[in-house]
Amino acid sequence: MPRQVDLRTGRPVWSAYRAPAVPTTALTRDAKADVLIVGMGVSGAMMAEVLTADGHSVICIDRRGPVKGSTAATTALVEFELDQPLSVLIKMIGESKAQQAWRRSRLAISSLAGRIEDLAIDCRLSRTQSLYLAGAMLSASELRDETEARRQAGIAATYLAPQPLAERYGIDRNGAILSHGNIALDPRKLTAGLLLKALERKARLHAPIEATTIEDSADVVVVATKGGPTITARHVVLATGYELVDIVPAAAHRIISTWAIATRPQPRKLWPQAAFIWEASEPYLYARATADGRVICGGEDEDFIDEARRDELIADKSARIAAKLSRLFPRLDVRPEFAWTGSFGTTTTGLPYIGAIPRHPRIHAVMGYGGNGITFSRIASEIVSASIGGFDDTDAGLFAFNR
Template identity: 60%
Template sequence: MKRHLDLRTGRPVWYAYRTPQVPTETLVRDCEADVVVVGMGISGSMIAEALSAEGQSVIAIDRRGLLRGSTSATTALVQFEIDQPITKLALIAGKEKAERAWIRSRLAVEGLRARIQDIGIECGLAERRSLYLAGNVLRGSSLQSEADARRSAGLDATYLTRSELGSRYGIDRENAIECHGNLALDPRRLTAGLWRACLSRKARAFAPVEAVSFSHSADHVEVGTAAGPVIRAGVCVLATGYELAVGVPGNGHRVISTYAIATKPQPTKLWPTQAFVWEASDPYLYIRTTHDGRVICGGEDEEFEDEARRDALISRKAATIAGKLKALFPALDATPDYTWAGAFGSTGSGLPIIATVPGKPRLFAAMGYGGNGITWSRIAAEQITAAVTGREDRDTDLFGFPPSSRL
């Protein structure tokens, strides 16, 4: 792997809730499987679960261990609404691809909901509306055009004026877009539940195990590990977040620091429907509630420089976020009970990269997830499973490496 980074700092709110235990093994000898998944966070868990459900034998490894990476830092607003507005994405990728990306995102959220319910994972799953507030990227007529573009693509979107936003939610902003069908959940409990489903199908999870080399041939991949044993598989999937593996092109891929707080439980002070709230701004504020009435609020994103700088900013960033939360919802106690920082990978288009590594058709990468990480993880699970099992997925062209990518 490339340079090791601290993926998060502070104590995320999810540690306030019990997470089921998932047993892992110690890797002591060479082994084989149909697929080896590198990374045991939420992305790796979704991919491994989808593959094992199709009868593929799966081995998973992680250099830290289960739930010790960036999964615990996510605020888990599982939205079909892409960070990149559909009107902006159309200018980058064209109207047809922009609409397909948004539609696929919508289908992915529905697919994830169904999968959680089918498996029976207890992760605080709840449907939530969302409010996309006017900001420095879209406001006024531009925000109304965004709502129109979403409806034109066949997606749910209701344009709200200032008076409608105020009367329904008590929020004083110029205008907003209201959508339905997003999901709130506990990401640690979801990840643990997915791994438990994998293990029930005889998948194997080894940790801590660090991948240090990838030997690619016409019919298999060999993953060398720091401890010595080699894992041989027909396909390798790199689900390592923004820590790019050796040989994976990084052009067009940026690392962003983000910050978050969570309040104490205050269920009697929450806004109607507990809708997700986020802004048409760059950077934007994002807000959700937990099942016990806490308010999670994040934002103040900036380009990642190093862990020391990110960590030094936590107190100031948390105070800024708390101030913005209080200004939006004056009745709330915005005092942070939990504060933390994390990082994520992003691309210029706002779309992820889900594709085989150039020149290595048996090595898949899933990266560049931006603010839609859990939704993109579901799409990665669908598309990689389709590729491995020989099925066609009509949207693979949306999520490839940039044309200039080279090894």
């Protein structure tokens, strides 16, 4: 079962905002369900909401409790733009697959926004522009090529030369791509809201419960838990975030440490439209505003998972991020009111692994790597719920373990 990782440290900004309590109960006896979901972060919550809407009986377990893993550490720039630029991804996996991955990501954002509105979940949802700034990875001319690659894929994008970028947004860079249709939200409120919807539909939420072993046969999956009771289900969904489960194939991924800060609320000092900001660099700096005008800024990623070392760097990394933010927006008060660190996974292509585990058709895994975790959680909820319902999702092969 999972290697246990301290997924985050420090005080994420979302602790400043109250999320609804999600009631859980102890698991005192053996239980059965159509689907067992391991993990009650944003991926598990989306899965639980969709599967209960489809009429399945669902049990969710989590060794910590709802919304207590890496979900609370996300900065929640919910974008369709993948970490890997489309023009770069085309060279990696071919034009048609790369275009389809980007199109599916864009579709996931609009379907997630629609779902949140249909369910009337209060998670401070707002539709947001985004600016992808020229950086060390893509120069201004390469950003023009990226804009054209997106247009060829049917994805609207506007290239901004330095002068209009400075005039409209007050940003001094060699160029940027302007996109529309991304969303900002509070990830804890969203996750809690989705779990409460699933609970209304008779999902059973048990925590703290730790799964210890998984055994599958042709008809069922039996999961043993620490403390004794077993859960028997027709399907199991592993939504354990970056705590990787032994049964999941060792995909080509690495674990990254990242740091973030949030300022005091200063709505009058925000840049126009409070657009998402991120840059074509590796690692990239990224920034967004909260509904009450705080600025969240993160980056300075490093390729390691030593939690003690990661945590020791919070002060130094916070100062570096604040300095970069100040260079981008000199008018802002960049002093951190919140500072935190977390670990996440990434793959070479930036695409997630989603679907049934090879040779284990009843065990599905959601490994939503990279900077698009919430977007990938939405795609996973669509692909896995289709599979459990006996349908094929046309894009399943793009994200499959055996791709």
